[in-house]
Amino acid sequence: xxxxxxxxxxxxxxxxxxxxxxxxxxxxxxxxxxxxxxxxxxxxxxxxxxxxxxxxxxxxxxxxxxxxxxxxxxxxxxxxxxxxxxxxxxxxxxxxxxxxxxxxxxxxxxxxxxxxxxxxxxxxxxxxxxxxxxxxxxxxxxxxxxxxxxxxxxxxxxxxxxxxxxxxxxxxxxxxxxxxxxxxxxxxxxxxxxxxxxxxxxxxxxxxxxxxxxxxxxxxxxxxxxxxxxxxxxxxxxxxxxxxxxxxxxxxxxxxxxxxxxxxxxxxxxxxxxxxxxxxxxxxxxxxxxxxxxxxxxxxxxxxx
Numbered sequence: 001x002x003x004x005x006x007x008x009x010x011x012x013x014x015x016x017x018x019x020x021x022x023x024x025x026x027x028x029x030x031x032x033x034x035x036x037x038x039x040x041x042x043x044x045x046x047x048x049x050x051x052x053x054x055x056x057x058x059x060x061x062x063x064x065x066x067x068x069x070x071x072x073x074x075x076x077x078x079x080x081x082x083x084x085x086x087x088x089x090x091x092x093x094x095x096x097x098x099x100x101x102x103x104x105x106x107x108x109x110x111x112x113x114x115x116x117x118x119x120x121x122x123x124x125x126x127x128x129x130x131x132x133x134x135x136x137x138x139x140x141x142x143x144x145x146x147x148x149x150x151x152x153x154x155x156x157x158x159x160x161x162x163x164x165x166x167x168x169x170x171x172x173x174x175x176x177x178x179x180x181x182x183x184x185x186x187x188x189x190x191x192x193x194x195x196x197x198x199x200x201x202x203x204x205x206x207x208x209x210x211x212x213x214x215x216x217x218x219x220x221x222x223x224x225x226x227x228x229x230x231x232x233x234x235x236x237x238x239x240x241x242x243x244x245x246x247x248x249x250x251x252x253x254x255x256x257x258x259x260x261x262x263x264x265x266x267x268x269x270x271x272x273x274x275x276x277x278x279x280x281x282x283x284x285x286x287x288x289x290x291x292x293x294x295x296x297x298x299x300x301x302x303x304x305x
Contacts, residue, residue, distance in 0.1 A: 004035045005251045009042045009244035016051035037268050038062040038184065040072065040251055042244070062187040064180070072179035077190045088193035091282040092211075095200070101140035103281055103290060104201040107217050108146045109137045110292040114221035115153045117295050122228065126156040146217075157228050170227055172242055177223030177250040178216065184254055184268055185219070186212040188275035194282070215274055218292045219258075222267060226253055226298055257301050258293035266301045267293065 006021070008014070013024040020030040021039070033055050041048070041064065056063045057078045067073035112134040119127035129152060133145045155162050158170055165171075186196040186209055199210030207213065226249065242250075254268040262273065270293040277291040 004031060005038050005040070005254050006031060006036055007040045007042055007244075007248050007251050008046055009247065011043060011045035012047075014039075014046065014048040014052045016049065016055050021052065021055070033059045033061065036061050037254065038064060038180070038187070038251070040064045040066070040180070040247070042066050042247055060187070060191055062183050064183055072176065072183065075183040075186060077187055077196075088279065088282065089195050089198070092194060092198045095282055098139070099281070100200045103278075104214065105137050105139050105141055106290050107200075107214060107292065108141045109134050110218040110294065111146065111220065112137065112149045114218055114293075114295040115149055115224070118221050118225045118228065119153065119156060121225065121297075122157070122232070124156045126152045157224060158231070169242070170231060173227045173230070173246060173250065174223060176242060176247060177227065177253060178220060180251050180254065181219045181223060181267070181271075182209060182212050182216050184271045185215040185275070188271040189215065189278075191272070192275045192279045194275070194279065211278075215271070215278065218274075218294075219267060219271070222253055222256060222258065222293075222295050222298075223250070225295060226250070226256075229298065252300070253298075255301050257296065257299050259296050260293060261291050264296075 006023075008023065010025060015022045015024065016033075017030060019034070020032050021036060023029045023031070036059065039056070039061060053063070053076065055061070056076055060078045063076035064072045065074040065076075112130055116127050116130035116134065119130055130149055133149045136143065137145050154164065162170070164174075189196050189211055194211060196212045197208045197210055199207075200214045202210040202213045204210060230246075230249075255266050257264050258267050258270050260270050260273055265273070270291075273291050274293065277285075277289060280289060
């Protein structure tokens with residue numbers, strides 16, 4: 001199983017050496033492609049060869065590029081690896097609205113449940129209220145309980161004056177972590193033959209990641225938990241920009257354990273299982289069979305082999 005997240009935060013040249021990624025810096029490091037899940041290019045002075053790009057497609061590696069604001073702004077995804085991709089995309093387009101609405105309700109419930117876990121973790125008094133919102137979510141979330149939950153959750157977690165649109169270390173961290181999770185979800189969706197642009201709930205014509213934005217929702221509180229703990233632990237010194245250490249820690253969330261119906265696994269593996277369950281939903285399965293992650297802390301996965 002792929003598990004490594006490679007973050008390049010210094011000038012480097014990336015080359016392919018047989019079955020490994022060669023990272024040329026002061027010294028050259030080699031990482032087997034079969035072990036790599038994602039590569040994040042987090043420096044402007046990185047060159048990458050065509051064989052590396054081709055290997056990312058061959059091995060199903062998500063390759064992230066960061067923009068001038070140092071946030072991930074693009075992801076290279078494998079091109080239609082699934083053997084029945086066209087069939088899956090037709091099923092996506094043909095899904096009936098009641099099924100899509102019930103599936104969206106399941107996603108919202110798990111997102112709010114995970115938000116309630118984060119609130120309890122920090123002893124916040126909004127935890128019970130969030131739990132009540134979760135119980136009240138109905139098909140399609142007509143009461144917009146997802147937004148109501150966010151309206152009490154973020155100020156409780158980051159302070160009463162917190163606004164998601166403002167420039168701050170917290171928002172920069174959330175944006176970075178969400179972008180990494182979003183790309184991981186898109187990578188898994190493509191692996192199972194789905195188009196990330198065709199969503200269950202999100203349907204913007206200008207968004208190439210509508211379905212990834214559906215699937216990411218229960219994963220977001222994992223990022224929130226890490227950022228909130230970081231702020232409470234050492235603080236950010238009012239800095240606006242993330243350090244290389246900050247970014248590496250956010251990418252490492254892909255290797256944090258979450259609970260899934262089939263057991264405890266990394267967030268990255270959970271994205272794969274969630275995408276697989278979503279594939280079954282499109283193919284006539286029940287929305288109650290969706291497999292979604294339950295946040296249980298920030299413990300890094302340990303391979304017991």
